[in-house]
């Protein structure tokens with residue numbers, strides 16, 4: 001049955017503007033947040049039960065400098081600009097972002113020539129302050145780097161973040177500014193008449209739509225096909241990772257790349273925002289029908305370890321916390337597909353391979369300011385009361401003692417530690433639930449509880465009890481993540 005949103009409708013020169021963003025990954029979330037600055041009826045439809053659980057959940061989390069995308073490509077156009085936008089964005093949305101810089105390391109003379117090429121390419125892409133450093137200089141800055149390194153390209157503007165946190169922050173802010181978020185709702189069809197978008201159909205209902213933004217990650221080709229503009233295909237390319245414990249904080253201070261290959265940026269050693277060390281990813285092309293295959297493999301993880309050791313020989317796998325894999329949404333042309341299509345109102349933000357995370361804030365601005373405003377000629381009006389700020393959940397591990405004391409005075413739950421690996425309090429978990437966490441993973445990605453060394457071995461049950469209590473659901477109904485991920489088989493005695 002058609003669902004009407006009478007009270008949500010806004011008028012543009014006599015036309016109602018109902019905008020739907022498909023996908024709450026980093027790209028869809030930031031587009032939604034950008035759109036929420038304007039007086040429109042805005043919906044985000046996401047098939048997963050939570051935000052940022054697609055490609056956005058498993059990647060290297062680097063805000064790339066933007067020097068290695070071919071000049072003239074769509075990637076190059078958005079990466080360096082996206083990088084610049086992260087400073088302001090992280091302040092407004094209060095997420096973790098550190099400009100730690102990156103090195104591309106050369107081990108042979110021909111690799112040094114490639115570093116010089118990258119430097120020139122970077123300058124063409126608008127990346128400033130790139131520099132080629134001697135082996136002595138690199139080792140002074142990164143003492144654990146291999147003594148076989150002979151030079152490195154230094155990019156001071158590269159950074160690291162937590163991509164799922166950026167997506168969650170953007171959606172929270174979009175909601176604060178009036179957007180409606182539909183989680184656990186899958187788009188199944190798009191109705192087009194006279195080459196114009198009319199309706200979006202989901203497993204839960206149907207909605208009249210004027211503009212649809214396709215930010216469906218690995219599945220953007222299938223969504224485009226629904227609108228009759230499926231002239232591209234997306235192939236999954238797997239990348240496997242090994243995450244090492246925070247005890248290794250300082251093993252590297254910046255992102256360490258090898259000299260890239262034709263296929264990928266190579267296997268890296270990356271410091272994470274919370275102090276861990278990430279090794280990976282490899283690059284394995286999968287058949288088109290394996291867009292959900294995020295299994296790690298012995299061969300893949302061995303490759304990651306061996307190649308990471310070439311950069312940092314002292315890497316110690318005994319401090320491994322977790323292994324995981326992510327899937328890059330690759331296209332034949334290895335480039336982003338952004339903009340209008342022959343169906344009026346259907347807009348692609350697709351083919352978001354790396355550096356999609358970096359480029360996402362720039363893509364969001366482009367979709368609104370160029371694609372919707374200029375190409376579709378829609379006169380968007382800015383909201384007078386748009387609130388650009390979102391505050392993160394206070395993490396007791398990060399706040400000052402004085403502020404922690406204040407928090408505990410207001411709510412003693414901030415004084416009760418639940419996750420000892422990452423020092424997460426009950427107060428943080430309750431706040432995560434208030435903000436939309438419904439599962440163990442929902443809590444984990446909002447608070448880092450169970451993200452640490454024991455991977456939830458000690459705290460999962462305690463977190464489940466809190467979820468059960470706060471949502472008034474039986475303990476055995478608490479899930480790990482998706483609908484079919486029950487943890488308990490039946491009633492348990494605690």
Ligand SMILES: Cc1cc2nc3c(=O)[nH]c(=O)nc-3n(C[C@H](O)[C@H](O)[C@H](O)COP(=O)(O)OP(=O)(O)OC[C@H]3O[C@@H](n4cnc5c(N)ncnc54)[C@H](O)[C@@H]3O)c2cc1C
Pocket residue numbers: 022023024025026027028029045046047048052053054055056057058059060061062063064185186187188215216217218219220223238239240281326327328329352353354355356357358359
């Ligand atoms: C191994 C790897 C390493 C990477 N490293 C980096 C890096 O260091 N830096 C960088 O800049 N980029 C990196 N990237 C790229 C970056 O992660 C992606 O570009 C980005 O996460 C893509 O975001 P997205 O929002 O387009 O896709 P997603 O995060 O996948 O979001 C799309 C959403 O659409 C939803 N969806 C799909 N179909 C439907 C439907 N029918 N109905 C409703 N919802 C639907 C999905 O559930 C999903 O949540 C890396 C990628 C990988 C895989």
